[in-house]
Structures are given as structure tokens and as C-alpha cells.
Amino acid sequence: MTMFYMPVKVYDEPEAVLKNGSLMKKYGKKALIVTGRSSAKKNGSYDDVCRACDENGIAHVLFDQVEENPSTDTIIRARDFALKEGADFVIGIGGGSPMDAAKSIALMIRHSDKGKEYLHQEGQPGDTVPIVLVPTTCGTGSEVTAVSVLTVPEKQTKISMKHKVFADLAFIDGKYLAAAPASVLCNTAFDALTHMYESYINVKASDYSRMCVHSGLVMWSRSLDILRGNRQPSAEDLTNMMRASMMAGMAIALAGTVLPHGLSYSLTYKMKVPHGKAVGYFTAGYLAEADSKDRDYLLHTAGFRDLEDFQAVLLKACGDVEVPDEILEGAIDELSANTAKLSAVPFPCDRGTLERIAFYTKNHKSGK
Ligand SMILES: [Fe+2]
Structure with a gap:
């Protein structure tokens, strides 16, 4: 249904x-x-x-x-x-x-x-x-x-x-976005992006939720240059960013979020990492595990060349964070009990998969 x-x-x-x-x-x-x-x-x-x-x-x-x-x-x-x-x-x-x-x-x-x-x-x-x-x-x-x-x-x-x-x-x-500090703009833009990625790579995705993702990604891509640090946002950019965020919201209202959001919560609670940055930290790992056609579609529609480019822009826009191993292990433990999130993953997902996703950024730092 x-x-x-x-x-x-x-x-x-x-x-x-x-x-x-x-x-x-x-x-x-x-x-x-x-x-x-x-x-x-x-x-x-x-x-x-x-x-x-x-x-x-x-x-x-x-x-x-x-x-x-x-x-x-x-x-x-x-x-x-x-x-x-x-x-x-x-x-x-x-x-x-x-x-x-x-x-x-x-x-x-x-x-x-x-x-x-x-x-x-x-x-x-x-x-x-x-x-x-x-x-x-x-x-x-x-x-x-x-x-x-x-x-x-x-x-x-x-x-x-x-x-x-x-x-x-x-x-x-x-x-209203014009007064937001650059850090808020960048962190929240990545939150919207992860909403689209997680609702797309999700067993609950439908043509309707993917319709929202597609429109949202096209809109989001128009502001990628701002996140790359190449220019300042115009009034039109700010409207596009807010609309992309709303389309992404519609997508998660239909399909929900999955592993990166589930892993991010303890980073935010224990290390006070802003939400968008915390979710972004786990997103490359999730994309790396996903079907390659889906991964390429999601990265290219948002304007990224590849996963390394995504990592580099995230690092530039939101900054680096060193996450201790014990916090990552704790996030995996917490997520392992979250059956709602785990059951929404469309590929086989055992403890080893969660470890690869959680430690992906640590093991693949780019742009440094
Ligand atoms: Fe979020």
C-alpha cells in the first residue's frame, strides 16, 4: 500500500x-x-x-x-x-x-x-x-x-x-534565512540533504517520497556553490534552500530517516555536535553501503562529483570533528536496539555493516 x-x-x-x-x-x-x-x-x-x-x-x-x-x-x-x-x-x-x-x-x-x-x-x-x-x-x-x-x-x-x-x-x-550565521546555514543545509538521502535509500521509499526527493535535490543543488565557499547566497538562493528543506521534510514525513540519523543522536547529546553536521558525519558511510546506482543518482543530482567530493564539501562547510571510538561504539550499541531504523535499511545490515558506516569518516578523511 x-x-x-x-x-x-x-x-x-x-x-x-x-x-x-x-x-x-x-x-x-x-x-x-x-x-x-x-x-x-x-x-x-x-x-x-x-x-x-x-x-x-x-x-x-x-x-x-x-x-x-x-x-x-x-x-x-x-x-x-x-x-x-x-x-x-x-x-x-x-x-x-x-x-x-x-x-x-x-x-x-x-x-x-x-x-x-x-x-x-x-x-x-x-x-x-x-x-x-x-x-x-x-x-x-x-x-x-x-x-x-x-x-x-x-x-x-x-x-x-x-x-x-x-x-x-x-x-x-x-x-528569515538572511540573518542566519553561516554555520547554521551550512549545518541545516546538510540536514536537509541527509533527509533526502535517507528517505530515498529506505524500504519505505515510494514514488511519492522520491518525487519530493528529486525536486528537493534539484533545488538544493543550486546552492551547492555557497556550501563550497564560492559565493554568498542571494535572496533567491535562500528561498531555494528553504524550499529544498521543505521538500526533504515531506520526503521524511512519507518514508522516515534511517541509519545516519539514528547514529547521530549520541554525537549530538554527548559531544554537542550540531544536528546536520552529526548526521552528515555518518552519511558517506551509508551511501557507500547503498546500491551504486542509487548512490550515483543522489550524489550527482545534488551536484557532487562523487563520495569524496561530498566528504570534502561537508568538511569545508561544517568543519571537522574528531569522534572518540567509544562514542562511535556507543552510537552503534544504541542503534542496534532501534528496530524501527534497522528495519528501514534496504540492504543486509549486521553489526559489521554498522561498524563500517559509523567508522567510515574516520577511515576516509578527505579534503585534508
Ligand atoms: Fe534531521
Whole structure:
């Protein structure tokens, strides 16, 4: 059975928030605006959302304490704040962390009598208060996925919320990327790329998810020169990067991620390696194990000459990282228990395969 399901209404145009803000009126009377600590204020997205709310008679309160890789404790603090303030819907602004947090907070507002364990309980209702998302980076695609990845302090790692939660509405405007530091642009661009690669080399891939991958890769390739360090991004590049990220998000909403994402979580938790860089670290190894026709198609459509070229651009754009062997072994141990990720791999995959993938970058450093 093949299904195509993408229920988010996406408005993609310059000044999308201000031009279409009236659409939020039907979602509630008071919004909880969820952001990280500062970027939404610096890139203008927070001001645009406040203005859109004000122009449409929507009250709003701000929760700006979402950290990178938000913890379940943060979700509960935001939920309690929203209840105290009487907010009846959520607007998430930012990269993956604030948008993922917004989905979880919307769930917990609806289930206001539950504790944080509800976020990871299977088989429970996943209904939420309405959610509006405004991405300001070009990696997560969270605006069109049903995923919310949270740090669980008690388990010392990141775990996806068990409930599938899509936003109701998303506003896409490439201008918010203009204020992003180069490191954020590069890391999130590689996150989007890995979403496309992992959803393509995946037993759950379909013609529909691969349609999203193909369009996304073509769009992504137009910005490769920026990641190579050859030029600065134009406004058109920023729009392309944000759209590619959204196409990649649609692809993972349909097919999911697989080994590189599964291996990356402990790198992020234990070494604070940014998500896109951490996933990118394991991507060449995954591509090396894949069918050669798929590998060549994915590399060439994104604009890379070969695997070594991919490695070199990743290193230049995101920087090097020395990962101790014990962290790589720990990542393999963690992934070995993740049957969902392992069962999505379309080639034979035993412990030896995982070792080759995890240690690939260490054993094949290029561009140095
Ligand atoms: Fe990702």
C-alpha cells in the first residue's frame, strides 16, 4: 500500500506571514509564540508574527526559552505557562528545536492533566491545539513533518515523540534565512540533504517520497556553490534552500530517516555536535553501503562529483570533528536496539555493516 499524506497548508511567498496572517484567526484568540532565545528576534520573524497577530486581533504571549534539542522538562514548563496565560493555540518560529517543541507543547496543552511521560507513551490520543509554524532555517523540514524530537534527560539521548503531530499551517519566507550565521546555514543545509538521502535509500521509499526527493535535490543543488565557499547566497538562493528543506521534510514525513540519523543522536547529546553536521558525519558511510546506482543518482543530482567530493564539501562547510571510538561504539550499541531504523535499511545490515558506516569518516578523511 502506498499513501501520500501531507495535511499542512503551506503559504510560500515573500512576506508570507504578513500577507496571510488573517488565516490564523480561526485557530484561536490567544497564541503562545514559541521561539529559541534570540534568533527569531534577530531575523525579523518574531516581529512579523506579532504584527500579523495584532492586525488580526489575536492576543499573544512569548515563550522564548527553547534550547537546542529541547528537553521534555522545557515542554512542560512551556505548557504550564500557556495554561496560566490562557493561550489556545501555538505558533512555533525557528529551526527544528522551536518547531518540534511547538508540536509537543500543543499536544500537552490539549492533554493538560498529563505529565511529560505522555510525550513518549504509545497508543494514546495525539490530538493537539492548533499549530502554526514559521521556519527560519533550511534543514529540519519540521513545518511539514509529524515528528518532534526531544531530549529525554533521564535517558541521556534524543527520542522522537510517539505521537504524530502535523501543523495546521506553515508560512515560508526565505528572508528569515538572511540573518542566519553561516554555520547554521551550512549545518541545516546538510540536514536537509541527509533527509533526502535517507528517505530515498529506505524500504519505505515510494514514488511519492522520491518525487519530493528529486525536486528537493534539484533545488538544493543550486546552492551547492555557497556550501563550497564560492559565493554568498542571494535572496533567491535562500528561498531555494528553504524550499529544498521543505521538500526533504515531506520526503521524511512519507518514508522516515534511517541509519545516519539514528547514529547521530549520541554525537549530538554527548559531544554537542550540531544536528546536520552529526548526521552528515555518518552519511558517506551509508551511501557507500547503498546500491551504486542509487548512490550515483543522489550524489550527482545534488551536484557532487562523487563520495569524496561530498566528504570534502561537508568538511569545508561544517568543519571537522574528531569522534572518540567509544562514542562511535556507543552510537552503534544504541542503534542496534532501534528496530524501527534497522528495519528501514534496504540492504543486509549486521553489526559489521554498522561498524563500517559509523567508522567510515574516520577511515576516509578527505579534503585534508
Ligand atoms: Fe534531521
